[in-house]
Amino acid sequence: MVDRATHRIVQLLQMFEEQHEMKFFPRNMIHVIYECGIVFLKEFRYVPLGATKKRVAAMEACHVCLRALRGASVTWPWAEHLAGELEANLHAARSNITAEPFLAEWAIPVMDNYQPKQNLYPLVHSYDSLGADTETNIKDTASFSGTLLSSAAPYPPPQQAPQEVGEETWGPYMF
Numbered sequence: 001m002v003d004r005a006t007h008r009i010v011q012l013l014q015m016f017e018e019q020h021e022m023k024f025f026p027r028n029m030i031h032v033i034y035e036c037g038i039v040f041l042k043e044f045r046y047v048p049l050g051a052t053k054k055r056v057a058a059m060e061a062c063h064v065c066l067r068a069l070r071g072a073s074v075t076w077p078w079a080e081h082l083a084g085e086l087e088a089n090l091h092a093a094r095s096n097i098t099a100e101p102f103l104a105e106w107a108i109p110v111m112d113n114y115q116p117k118q119n120l121y122p123l124v125h126s127y128d129s130l131g132a133d134t135e136t137n138i139k140d141t142a143s144f145s146g147t148l149l150s151s152a153a154p155y156p157p158p159q160q161a162p163q164e165v166g167e168e169t170w171g172p173y174m175f
Contacts, residue, residue: 003043006036010061013068022071030072034082037065041086041093062090 009032016025044058066086073080 002039006039007061009033009036010040010064013064017068017071022068023074025068025072025075027076027078030069030076030079030082033065033068033072033079034086037062037069037086038089040065041089045093045096062086066090 013033016022040058040062044055044062047054047058049055066083069079069083069086073083
């Protein structure tokens with residue numbers, strides 16, 4: 001669940017970066033960006049070496065978080081501090097890679113001279129009925145309105161709660 005949420009947050013960061021600039025990013029979300037970067041570093045570290053796509057996607061997403069923190073630091077100085085910590089953790093994760101065997105099985109993209117692209121973060125993770133982690137396209141997931149975009153979506157649409165006549169729409173079960 002955290003995995004899916006962090007990937008969604010990175011997608012939203014990229015959309016915000018394209019439509020606005022990161023200097024307009026709200027201050028209360030800066031720690032969310034940092035924590036997403038840490039989650040991606042942990043994913044990168046603990047995913048098996050054979051899962052090349054997942055490792056590369058985790059590293060790319062971590063770089064998106066780092067770039068977002070650097071952009072937000074124009075307005076919020078604390079973001080620069082968090083970006084420095086995330087970058088230190090990133091360098092530590094990269095230095096630990098050389099000690100691992102089978103290094104030639106995968107490659108990490110160099111993102112130092114990154115230029116923003118028009119496409120969004122390409123991978124969304126979904127879970128099939130057996131709980132196996134798979135990679136799907138954006139069109140296979142549910143939209144924000146809650147309607148399914150395809151029959152391959154990993155979960156059914158939400159059920160409408162029965163309401164009695166005169167009952168409030170926001171009952172006590174909502175809060």
